[in-house]
Each structure stands twice: as structure tokens, then as C-alpha cells.
Amino acid sequence: MSIEASATMEIETVSSEPKPESNPLPPKPKFEPLKAHEMSDGRVQFRKVSVPPHRYSPLKKYWMDIYTPIYEHMKIDIRMNLKARKVELKTRQDTPDISNLQKCADFVQAFMLGFDVPDAIALLRLDELYVESFEIKDVKTLRGEHLSRAIGRLSGKGGKTKFAIENATKTRIVIADTKIHMLGSFANIKIARDSLCSLILGSPAGKVYSKLRQVSARLAERF
Amino acid sequence: MVTPVEAAVESLRQISTEPPVWLVPKQELSQAVRAASKLLFASLKPHCTKSPFDELLIEGFDAEQIWQQIDLQSQPLLSSLRREVKKFEKHPEEISKLKVDVEGGKKKVLEEIETENVVVNDDDDEDDDIDMDEEDEDEEEEGEEKEKGREEESENEGEEKGGIEDKFLKIKELQEYLEEDEAREFGTNKKKRKAETKKHEEDTEDEEEEGDDEENEDDTDEAEEEEEDELGLFGGDDESDEDDLGNARYEDFFSRKKSKDSEDKAKYRDMLEEDSGSDDEHVDKKRKDGLSKHEKELDELRSKIEQMEKANLDPKVWTMRGEVTAAQRQKNSALEVDLDFEHNVRPAPVITEEVTASLEDLIKTRISEGLFDDVQKAPTLSSKAPREVKELDDNKSKKGLAEIYEEEFVQKTDPASAPLTFSDELKKEASMLFKKLCLKLDALSHFHFTPKPVVEDMSIQTNVPALAMEEIAPMAVSDAAMLAPEEVFSGKGDIKEEAEMTKADRKKRRANKKRKFKAKAAKRPRANTSVRNSDEGSKV
Numbered sequence: 001m002s003i004e005a006s007a008t009m010e011i012e013t014v015s016s017e018p019k020p021e022s023n024p025l026p027p028k029p030k031f032e033p034l035k036a037h038e039m040s041d042g043r044v045q046f047r048k049v050s051v052p053p054h055r056y057s058p059l060k061k062y063w064m065d066i067y068t069p070i071y072e073h074m075k076i077d078i079r080m081n082l083k084a085r086k087v088e089l090k091t092r093q094d095t096p097d098i099s100n101l102q103k104c105a106d107f108v109q110a111f112m113l114g115f116d117v118p119d120a121i122a123l124l125r126l127d128e129l130y131v132e133s134f135e136i137k138d139v140k141t142l143r144g145e146h147l148s149r150a151i152g153r154l155s156g157k158g159g160k161t162k163f164a165i166e167n168a169t170k171t172r173i174v175i176a177d178t179k180i181h182m183l184g185s186f187a188n189i190k191i192a193r194d195s196l197c198s199l200i201l202g203s204p205a206g207k208v209y210s211k212l213r214q215v216s217a218r219l220a221e222r223f
Numbered sequence: 224m225v226t227p228v229e230a231a232v233e234s235l236r237q238i239s240t241e242p243p244v245w246l247v248p249k250q251e252l253s254q255a256v257r258a259a260s261k262l263l264f265a266s267l268k269p270h271c272t273k274s275p276f277d278e279l280l281i282e283g284f285d286a287e288q289i290w291q292q293i294d295l296q297s298q299p300l301l302s303s304l305r306r307e308v309k310k311f312e313k314h315p316e317e318i319s320k321l322k323v324d325v326e327g328g329k330k331k332v333l334e335e336i337e338t339e340n341v342v343v344n345d346d347d348d349e350d351d352d353i354d355m356d357e358e359d360e361d362e363e364e365e366g367e368e369k370e371k372g373r374e375e376e377s378e379n380e381g382e383e384k385g386g387i388e389d390k391f392l393k394i395k396e397l398q399e400y401l402e403e404d405e406a407r408e409f410g411t412n413k414k415k416r417k418a419e420t421k422k423h424e425e426d427t428e429d430e431e432e433e434g435d436d437e438e439n440e441d442d443t444d445e446a447e448e449e450e451e452d453e454l455g456l457f458g459g460d461d462e463s464d465e466d467d468l469g470n471a472r473y474e475d476f477f478s479r480k481k482s483k484d485s486e487d488k489a490k491y492r493d494m495l496e497e498d499s500g501s502d503d504e505h506v507d508k509k510r511k512d513g514l515s516k517h518e519k520e521l522d523e524l525r526s527k528i529e530q531m532e533k534a535n536l537d538p539k540v541w542t543m544r545g546e547v548t549a550a551q552r553q554k555n556s557a558l559e560v561d562l563d564f565e566h567n568v569r570p571a572p573v574i575t576e577e578v579t580a581s582l583e584d585l586i587k588t589r590i591s592e593g594l595f596d597d598v599q600k601a602p603t604l605s606s607k608a609p610r611e612v613k614e615l616d617d618n619k620s621k622k623g624l625a626e627i628y629e630e631e632f633v634q635k636t637d638p639a640s641a642p643l644t645f646s647d648e649l650k651k652e653a654s655m656l657f658k659k660l661c662l663k664l665d666a667l668s669h670f671h672f673t674p675k676p677v678v679e680d681m682s683i684q685t686n687v688p689a690l691a692m693e694e695i696a697p698m699a700v701s702d703a704a705m706l707a708p709e710e711v712f713s714g715k716g717d718i719k720e721e722a723e724m725t726k727a728d729r730k731k732r733r734a735n736k737k738r739k740f741k742a743k744a745a746k747r748p749r750a751n752t753s754v755r756n757s758d759e760g761s762k763v
Contacts, residue, residue, distance in 0.1 A: 118623025126628050160617035167616045170631070172624050183624065213615055 035095065045098065046090040047105040048081075055112050056085070065117045066108065069124055074100040078108075087112075106131065113181045114174035120183070132189050133181045139200045151175065153199050161205050165195050168212040169219075191215055231262035257281045257289070264293065270300060309398065409471050 051059055059066070059080070070078045070089070077090040087108050091101050103124050110120040110131055123129050136142060142150050154175055155162045162173050171184030171192045180196060182189045195208050234255065244252065264279035276292050284292075311318050514522065541552040542560055549557075572578065589595065620627070712718075719728060 116623065118625060121623065122625035122628055125625050126632075129624075129628070156617070159619070163619050164615050164617040167620050170624070170627050185628075209615055216615070 034098070035093075044090055045101055046077075046088055047101060048084075049087045049089070049105060049108045049112060051080075051085045051087060051112060055114070059087075059111070062111070062117050066111060069121060070104045070107070074104050074124060076101055076104045078104070110183060114176055115172055115181070115183055119172040123183070126185075128185050129183065130186060130189060131181060131183050132193065133179060134193070136178045136180070136200055139197050142200075147178070150200050150202075151177070153202075153205065154180070154196060156205060161199070161208070164209060164212060165192050168216040169195070228263065228266040231259045231266065234262065235259045260289065260293065264296060267296060267300060270303075313398075409475060 063080070067078055070076050075092055075095045077092055079088050079090075080086075081088050089101060089104050089108065091098070095101065107120050107123045110123055111117060113131065113133070115131075123131075136147065136150060140150075153161070156164070162175065165171070166173055169184065169188045169192045171182050171188045173183075173192060173196070174181040182192050182196075184192065191212075195212060198211075199205070199208055237255075258281075261279040261281055264276075268277065276296065279289065279292055281289065541547050541556065544551075622630075724732070
């Protein structure tokens with residue numbers, strides 16, 4: 001066996017040496033990450049975000065606030081298709097990361113849902129932020145006055161309940177008729193969702209406040 | 224010869240028989256009556272053997288006392304008389320044995336009594352109604368009650384002999400029963416007596432309690448007896464009476480064997496039943512009489528021993544029993560016994576003037592001093608430092624979400640350069656002031672002076688390790704160098720070590736140095752320019 005091993009080794013060495021001129025193994029290819037525009041075989045990536053009618057005028061108002069961070073920082077092309085009432089986003093040559101496009105799309109989507117620009121900007125800056133939506137009827141079937149009352153309970157007088165939840169859990173909440181959207185990190189969204197659900201189910205605001213206080217204290221202690 | 228009785232009676236008669244005289248108390252009346260009573264008493268004295276008085280004591284004695292003396296004399300006398308009457312009733316032939324003059328005298332007396340009866344009877348009745356305590360009446364009663372006895376005797380004598388006997392009550396049977404009773408009870412010496420006299424004597428004691436009929440019969444006997452002093456028979460009877468009654472000792476009444484029967488007799492007496500054990504007692508009586516002194520003493524001792532044994536066997540008195548509850552003894556029996564027990568309770572303080580005065584003084588001093596024993600709340604120790612409570616803010620947050628997360632992120636990564644997380648400016652200011660104050664106080668109180676704390680504003684940060692700048696309330700600062708390396712670094716561009724430098728880099732460095740030096744030299748004030756110029760010229 002040893003003879004064979006040596007023979008094989010010899011053979012290898014022999015084989016390697018006498019074949020420099022024959023087809024050398026190509027070096028391991030080093031693939032650098034694909035740029036956005038190179039993806040999908042060089043075709044351009046783009047997203048389209050539809051604009052609901054009630055967000056049309058706010059879009060017009062805050063257009064520059066939206067446009068600047070997307071175009072400057074994220075290096076994504078953005079334009080508004082008036083005819084189709086959509087915002088279109090497109091990668092550029094120098095878009096560093098393909099995720100930028102997605103982030104920008106999320107950012108615009110968040111704005112369309114109803115979030116303010118400074119709040120939605122967080123989506124661009126932080127990775128771990130998410131937007132979660134649910135409807136009131138998912139929690140409890142309410143009709144007529146009950147529904148109205150539930151909505152009123154959620155927001156509170158002058159919106160103070162909603163703000164209390166937002167401040168305590170570091171989230172942003174948008175109550176759009178029967179739809180509720182939350183923006184924040186995963187854990188915070190969970191807490192906010194629990195509070196909102198308890199409010200929908202009928203617990204009084206004071207109870208929710210006390211719970212929030214405990215939660216916020218716990219959250220603050222984590223650091 | 225006038226007998227004392229006759230004399231007394233005469234004197235009484237002399238006093239007065241008019242009732243109105245007696246209404247007003249008069250000294251001479253009372254004296255006369257008393258004298259008469261005394262005479263009567265003296266007359267009766269020979270017949271009466273048991274009376275303790277030799278004569279009726281009048282001087283200085285109350286009416287009640289005089290009456291008591293009379294009573295003492297007359298009661299046994301009455302009973303003996305009754306006996307005699309009974310005897311005479313049974314054996315009327317004996318009456319004939321009495322002396323004639325006695326009989327005559329007796330008859331006389333009877334007549335006298337009968338006459339007096341009518342006169343004094345009315346007064347007697349009146350007296351009965353009037354209250355005995357009045358002094359006015361006492362004198363009257365004195366004289367009259369003596370007569371009363373005789374009147375009753377004479378009265379009853381006449382009337383009731385025939386009236387009581389009926390088909391149920393035969394007097395003779397009654398007599399027999401009583402005789403037997405007497406024999407049993409008293410155990411009188413029968414040898415001395417004749418059978419008939421004995422029976423009479425035995426009857427007398429009981430007869431007092433029986434109806435009037437016995438009394439009546441005996442009274443007649445007694446009345447006869449009174450008049451006849453010299454009769455040996457009566458005298459003998461008297462003596463025998465004396466013996467029987469005088470010799471009746473404690474043992475006769477309360478000896479062992481007889482005691483039972485005496486108790487029974489007490490029960491049966493009222494019912495008039497016949498006893499059966501009379502024979503035994505006759506025997507016992509005879510034995511008693513035959514015992515010697517020593518034997519009597521032994522008997523006494525024996526009876527005592529028996530008594531004591533009996534007492535031992537009986538259940539003890541409650542005082543000897545140890546622990547006794549109220550249910551185990553009679554009601555109120557504890558009151559009769561002198562109990563001694565410990566009082567575990569302090570006796571209530573007696574409130575005197577001194578006590579109240581002392582209390583008031585105490586109160587006054589306390590008030591003046593202001594030393595009230597007020598209850599002070601114990602200070603609660605806080606177990607842990609109060610942590611900053613983040614209040615729920617229900618206003619719209621001024622910072623955007625992005626900024627919030629930014630702050631969070633910054634705090635996580637670089638706590639030193641993170642902005643303070645106070646909510647208000649006022650709070651910040653307040654905390655700043657407090658920190659300054661605390662620093663001053665610490666400087667004053669600690670031996671090891673601590674430097675000023677690092678304040679998070681535009682202050683110069685020196686590159687001193689954090690340990691040296693320790694403060695009492697340490698913030699979240701590490702013991703690494705305060706400044707980051709890039710902050711420390713004052714150069715710019717790429718830094719290369721000696722070993723790394725290439726020839727070209729070294730040359731470059733030298734050229735830079737020369738340039739700087741030349742610039743410096745040019746700035747210096749040019750003294751001795753001539754020398755310099757020459758030097759510079761030579762060098763070039």
C-alpha cells in the first residue's frame with residue numbers, strides 16, 4: 001500500500017509538474033456583492049407604491065422631505081406617477097445595497113399608511129423596525145356604536161391614550177377608521193398591540209395606563 | 224291562825240275591787256299588790272320544790288321580772304297539781320284520806336275563788352285585750368294573773384269535764400297512753416313510787432302539751448294539794464316527783480338505746496300512737512341504776528368514741544375537704560367561715576386629696592416643660608434608592624421615532640457621549656445645582672477630596688484615565704481612557720513607524736523638518752546679522 005501511496009503521490013507530483021502548460025485550474029473566483037443594478041441580469045429594480053387619495057395632499061406637502069433622504073442618502077430614484085397615482089422607486093448605478101430599495105419602499109409605504117415623515121424616516125435608518133397593521137374586527141366583532149366607541153377608546157380624549165401608548169412603547173400608531181397600524185421594533189410593537197387589543201376588548205384606559213407604566217419601567221431598566 | 228294565803232287574799236281584797244281605781248297608776252296600789260304577791264308566793268313556796276327563789280323579790284324589780292319569778296315558781300307547781308288531781312280522779316277514795324280541816328280549808332278556798340271569779344273575771348278579760356307593755360297594766364296583771372291561774376282551774380273544773388269526752392277521745396285511754404309514754408321517756412325510779420303515783424307522774428310532763436282537759440283535771444288536784452301541806456302522801460309524791468325529775472340526767476334522755484325511742488316519741492306524740500318497746504326501756508333503766516362509777520365512765524368514753532368514729536365515717540365538712548366549688552357546699556356557707564387567701568390584684572388606689580394634688584403637680588410640671596409623651600412615628604428605612612419613575616406622557620412626543628431610536632442606540636453603544644436623558648430643562652438645571660452642592664459638602668466632610676465631576680457640556684476633556692476622576696456617585700463610566708485614541712491623536716494622515724518608512728518617506732520627513740526649522744529661524748529677531756550672513760554665505 002505504501003508503494004501505491006507513494007506511487008500516487010508521485011503520480012500527482014508527476015502529474016502536476018509536467019502539466020504547467022496544459023489547462024491550469026482557474027483561480028477561485030471572487031465574487032463581489034452585486035450592485036443593485038446588476039441584479040436580475042442588469043435590469044433595473046424598481047418598486048411602485050400606490051397613493052391613497054387621503055394621502056395625496058400630504059404627499060404633495062412633504063414631497064421634498066421624502067425625496068431628499070431617499071435620493072441623497074439611499075441613492076434611489078424616486079418619482080411620482082400622477083396618472084397612476086403611484087410613487088415609483090428605482091435603483092441607480094451607485095445604489096450601494098439592494099436593501100436600500102426595499103427600505104425606501106417601506107418608508108414610502110409607511111408614509112402612505114399615515115405615519116409622519118420623521119417617524120417613517122426611522123425605517124430608513126434602522127433595520128429592525130417594522131410596520132404592523134390589523135383591523136378592529138380581527139380582535140372583536142363590533143358593530144355600529146360599539147365600533148365607534150371602541151375607536152374612541154383607542155385614541156382617547158385628544159388622542160392622549162394613543163400618545164401614552166406611543167411614548168411608553170417607543171412606537172408610532174396610526175388609527176385609520178377600523179385599521180390600526182403600528183411602527184416600531186418587534187417587541188415594542190407587541191406591547192403596543194396588547195394594549196390596543198385590551199382597549200378594543202373594553203378595558204378602561206386607566207387599567208391600560210397602569211400596565212403601560214409597569215412595562216415602560218421594565219423597558220427602561222433593561223439598559 | 225291566819226295562813227299567809229288568807230292574809231294575802233285579805234290584803235288584796237282590801238286594796239280595792241273597783242275597776243276604775245286600777246286605771247290610774249298609784250304607788251300605794253302597786254306596793255300593796257306587790258306585798259300581796261309576795262305573801263302568796265311565800266305561801267306557795269313550801270309546795271314548790273323547784274323554784275330557785277326563796278321569796279319573791281320585789282324591791283327594784285320590774286313588773287315583768289316579778290311576773291317571771293312567779294311564773295318560774297308556778298309552772299312546775301301547776302304541773303304537779305295537775306298530777307295530783309288526776310290521781311285523785313282515778314282514786315277518789317284517797318280524797319277521803321285527807322284530813323278534815325284540810326278539806327274544810329279547801330272548800331273555803333274554793334268558795335273564795337268562786338266569788339272572786341265573778342268580780343275579777345271581767346277585769347281579766349279587759350287585761351287580756353290591753354297591751355301588756357304598758358306599765359299601767361302590769362301591776363294589774365301581776366295581781367290578777369296569779370288569780371287567773373286559779374280561776375282557770377276552777378272554771379275549767381266546773382265546765383269541761385263533761386264536754387270533751389266523746390266517742391273518739393276517751394280521757395282514760397289518753398291517760399293510760401301518757402303514763403306509758405312518761406315511763407319510757409324519763410325512766411324514773413319505780414321502786415320509790417307506788418304504781419299509781421308513778422302513772423300520775425308520768426302523765427304530767429306530756430299533759431302540758433295535750434288539750435285542756437288534762438290540765439283541768441290536774442289543776443283540780445293541784446288546787447287540793449296546795450291546801451294540804453301535811454299530807455305525807457303528797458309530800459312523798461313531791462319527793463318522788465323530785466327524785467324522778469331531779470334524777471333525770473342526760474343519759475336518761477339522750478343515752479344510746481333510749482335516744483331512738485325518744486325521737487320516735489316525738490313523732491308519735493301528736494298522733495297518739497302506742498309504742499311497743501316500753502319493756503326494753505324498763506330493763507335498761509334498771510341496768511343504768513346498777514352500774515358503778517367506773518362503768519359509767521367507760522360508757523361515757525365508749526359513747527364518745529362511737530361519736531368520733533361516726534364522725535370519721537361520715538363525709539367530711541366542706542372546710543376539711545380541700546378544693547371545694549360553690550356547688551359542693553351550702554349556700555352562703557363561705558360567709559360563715561373565716562377565709563384567708565391571697566389577693567393577686569393590687570388594691571384599687573384610694574383617691575385622697577394628696578393623691579390628686581400630686582397628680583395635678585405632675586401635670587403642671589409636664590405642661591410647663593412641654594414634655595408630653597407623644598407617640599412618635601418610627602422612621603421607616605428606605606430599603607433601596609428610589610429609582611427614577613418615568614411618568615406616562617400622554618402628549619404627542621416632540622421627537623420623531625427616528626430620533627428616539629437614535630438616542631437609544633447611542634446610549635447603548637457610547638454611554639459617555641450620550642445626551643442626558645432628563646425630560647425637562649428644569650430638571651437638568653436642578654440636578655446640576657444639586658451636584659455642585661453635594662460636591663462642596665463632600666469636600667468639607669471627607670478627608671479624601673474628590674474632584675469636580677465631569678459635566679456633559681462643552682468642556683475640555685483631558686486624556687486622564689477615568690479612575691483618577693472618580694466621583695462619589697459614579698456614573699456609567701468605564702475605567703478606560705477618557706478620550707478615544709483618535710481624539711488623543713493630534714497628527715493627521717497616515718502615520719508610519721520607523722521600520723515601515725521607505726527611503727522616500729524618510730527624505731520627505733527630513734525635508735519637512737528643515738523647512739520648519741528655517742521658518743522658525745527666520746522669525747527670530749535678527750541679531751548679529753553680519754555674522755549670520757557670513758555664516759549663511761559660507762554654508763551655501
